[in-house]
Amino acid sequence: MNQSPEFPHSHEEPWLPYSGRGHRDPRAGQPAVQVEHLSVRYRKAGSDALHAVSLEVAIGQRVALVGPNGAGKSTLLKALAGLVKPQSGHMALFGNPVGACHHRTAYLPQRTDLDWQSPLTVSDLVMTGRYVHLGWLSWPGQADRVRVRRVLERMGIADLAERQISDLSGGQQQRTLLARALVQEASLFLLDEPLNAVDEATRDVVDELLTQHTQCGGSVLVATHDLGRLMESFDSAVYLCEGQVESILPFGRDPLASLAPRPASSGASK
């Protein structure tokens, strides 16, 4: 329990990576996420899901994406995870194009995007977080199993390791997905509604985890409906409405100058 996260870590490139674009190093001085005038339109849709969106997540920052349903929060995260192709605009992660460093980014999908009836155990599903480091024709080894076990302990679900994923409650599913994001050992987390329908205990675990993550130089972009904790848990909030950025609310600090380490207990200093 309570080991500090292992990054920045030495990363070994997989023998046969899934994407041919390779694993590039971050470019110095670049923010974790940079989005400029991004527009996304789904086929058959009448209007843009995202329209000229610009935002930035500096290294070590926690940024919340808020807004009503259909505002484009999920679309923005999907675009950054390489799941949706934008029509126009520019995106960069650590100064590189999306997809150039898959192992540096962990995307947490909405719970409903998974087929929970699949015959996997919790540790099987969490192990899929290691696949980005394995690639084709490599199988998880002892080191990967140790990482999975440690992450399950950190999330407080070590006792569920051999449970079938079809038998999990909503909160347990969410913890499992977070465990998988953690085991990827990525430095940028893109989390889509990680707090949706979870209990208070899970919220505390997630909060603690994201704090630790940013303390170690990680960055977080979270789509959330949980407005109650916004100011205490995030450095800034981006309010999206109908695919456009309505406002960006920095909570106390200049979001662009946050390379300094985060204070241990993050009270809202507004």
Place this chain on the structure above:
Amino acid sequence: MNWLLEPFQYSFMRQALLASLLVGTTCSLLGVYVVLRRMAFLGDAVAHTTLPGLVIAYLNHWNLFVGAIVAAVITALGIGWLSRGQRLREDTAIGVSFSGMFALGIVMISRVQSYRDFSHMLFGNVLGVTTADLVGIGIVSFLVCAVLLLVNKELMLTTVDPLHGESIGLSAERMRYLLLILLALTVVTGIQAVGVVLTTALIVTPAATASLITRRLDRMLLLAVVFSACSSVAGLYASYYLSISSGGAIVLACTVLFGVAYLATRIHWRQLPAQYDAT
């Protein structure tokens, strides 16, 4: 004891046994993925669409096996292409191409005016498997099983969580095409044993039976193979002693096993309503 060994004095029975075990293993292993991804109907469709390929190959004296593989792969990729990006729902794409290709096969057969020659394509005849057929089945089975083994973890990932796959650069679309090609190859081996119409049973039924009994992937794969092997052997004995169609007998044996497993799990559930833990 003699009646157990008697059928296998004949070389055609030994070849039939070997062929149906090979086919059964391949079909049931792939079938587990097909069932988990809810693609059962697709297997049926691909099987039916091999008919024009078989007919063309037959009329031109080409290798039937190759004709079927070409037709099956073309249809599998065609269905994948038609339903890409949800332009057309997959079941719609399947419905259109499957009946269209099967109709093409029927029309071509009726031009030849000899349904008789084609009955073994429709219903299979594992007792008539030649050594050359057996070699073909063996090669395809080996290929399919090897690929399944090598990409097992990627197939499973894109089944449970395709978005995560995409986010780490693993294209769910390509994995689906790969599965479709494997399905096409597998279906063609199944046609030799039980024919165009019944192949889907070899793919779906043992996997479905296994999925009733366990929720662990490794056990599911193992059980599916065991069920299909038992069905093959039982079907061949039934076919030999009762003089009934071998393909029909094998598929019926699969179905009986499914029925037994279904009833057994129903009873098991009723006894243990709250603590059901199938591991």
